[in-house]
Amino acid sequence: MTTTLNRDELAWMDATAQANLVATGKATARELVDAAIERVERINPQLNCVIYPRFDKARAEAATGQKHPPGIFHGVPFLLKDLSEMVAGEPISWGWKAFKDARVTARSTSNVAAKFRAAGLIAIGQTTVPEWGPSIATETRAWGATRNPWNLERGVGGSSGGAGAAVGSGIVPIAHGNDAGGSIRIPASFCGVVGLKPSRGRTSIGPLHADIWHGLGEEGALVRSVRDAAAALDVVGGYMPGDPYTAPAPARPYRDEAALPPGPLRIGFMDRAPSFHPGIDADCAAAVRNCAKLLESLGHKVEQNHPAALDDERIGDPVGVLIASGEAGHAVDAERILGRSVVAEDFDPWTWFLVERGRQVSALELIVAREWINEFSRTTARWWSGGFDILITSTLATPAPPLGFFKLGPGEHPADIGRRMAEVSPFTIPWNVAGNPAISLPLHMTREGLPVGVQLVAAYGREDLLLRLAAQIEQAAPWSGRRPRIHA
DSSP states (O other): OOSOOOHHHHHTSOHHHHHHHHHTTSSOHHHHHHHHHHHHHHHHHHHOOEESOOHHHHHHHHHHGGGSOOOTTTTOEEEEESSSOOOTTSBOOTTOHHHHHHTOBOSSOOHHHHHHHHTTOEEEEEEOOOTTSOOSOOEETTTEEOOBTTBTTBOOOSSSHHHHHHHHTTSOSEEEEEESSSTTHHHHHHHTOEEEEOOTTSBOOTTTOSOSTTTTOEEEEEESSHHHHHHHHHHHBSOOTTOSOOOOOOSSOHHHHTTSOOOSOEEEEEOSOOTTSOOOOHHHHHHHHHHHHHHHHTTOEEEEOOOGGGGOGGGHHHHHHHHHHHHHHHHHHHHHHHTSOOOGGGSOHHHHHHHHHHHTOOHHHHHHHHHHHHHHHHHHHHHHHTTOOEEEEESSSSSOOBTTTTSOOTTOOHHHHHHHHHHHOTTTHHHHHHOOOEEEEEEEEOTTSOEEEEEEEESTTOHHHHHHHHHHHHHHSOOTTOOOSSOO
C-alpha cells in the first residue's frame, strides 16, 4: 500500500477519509478494495454479514475507476443491501431461501444503486437481511444468523442487519441500508454506528416501485461519522423521473450543513417508554438523560417534552395494515419472478403471517389506515411548529437482545413475534409514519459492552438542522475510538 497507514488505521477511517486517500494519491482504489476484501475473508466467518461476494469485479472496477469522473466517495469499498436496491445481472435473494435456491438475478438497476456507483463507491458484495425485510432479526433459513461484532451471542437488528455488522466491525466504512420502520436506525444502535433515515420522499425507490410500504420507507446508509451520513445523503437524495412525490430540495449540500454550527436550539427529550409500553432498559433511559445534559452544556434549551401522539397506542393497527399489504404485494412480485405460487412452506412463520394478513386487507381498510397515518403526521408536526427544533429519544428500548429472541416459541402465534419487536423498537416507527428525518448516534455503552443509540428527530425536511446538531454532538462526545470485540 502506498500509504504509510497500518491495517488498523485504515480499517477505522470513515469513508470521507478513505476517499481523501485516493484523491491525494496516498492510496489507490485497488489497495482500499484489496484491504476490505481481506477483512471480509478474515471477519465474515465469525459474523456472517456479507453474501454474494463480487471480489474479482470489484478489483477490476477499482483498477479502471480512474477513467471515470471522481465522485464523493471515489475508490471507497462498499456493500449493497440484499433488499430493495439492486444491480442488473447481480444476484438477489431478499434474505429468502426460495430466491437463493432459484439463483434469481436482478433484471434492472435501481436508482439509488446507480447513485452509489456514480459516487465512486465500489461494491465488494451484499449484506444479509431478514426474510423479505419485515423483522428486526437478521436470522434466516437462507443465510443463517448474523452476529453482533460487540457480542457474538447477540443480534444485529434489521432489516439492514448485515450492513450494521459490516460497518460496526470495520469491514467497510459505509454500507447501504433502507428504513421503513427503523431498519437503518435499529442496526445502527445495536452495532454502534451512525444511521440516518431521511424525510419522506427524499430518496427514490424507482424505477420499479413508487415507494416502500405505502410511503414508510427511505433509502440511506450506515456509516461511522456524521460527515459520512451527510455525504451519503447528498449521494442518494433527490428526485428521479417518475417519482410520485419528493421532499423539498436542500439549500446547500448536506456535507456543508454538517460543518455549520446549529445555533441555540429548543430541544425536547423523552427518557421513558410510551404510555402503552412496558418500559425501557435503564441504559436506554440513561443514554437519553446524558445526551440531554450534554446538549444543555452546549448552550441549548433542553426540556422534558415530546409530541403527545407518541403515547397513542393505536399506531400498531394502521401500521400493521400498511406493512402486511405491502408484503402481500411483494408476494405478487415473488410469484411472477419464480413462475409459481408461494406457499407457507416457503417462509418463516412471521413473513407468511404478514402475507396472509395482507391478502385479507380490503381497499376500505387500507384507506382508513392511510387516513390515520395522515392524522398522526399532522398531530406530531404541530409539536415542531409549536416551537421545538429537535426531539431526543433512545433509538430503542433495549440493547441488542440474544440471538433467537424473535423466533417463534412453543405454543406461540406469529403475532407474538410482532409484539416482541414492537416492545424492543417503539421509538423508530413513528417517524416512518410521520415522515420526519431521524438519526441514531452511538452515544452510550452498557457495562456489558453493548452499544446504545440515541435518536435525534427533526421536523419534516430539516435534515440540515439534524446534521448540524449531530455533528456538534459528535465533536463534543466522539465515539470513533471505540472498537468491538470482533473488529478489523
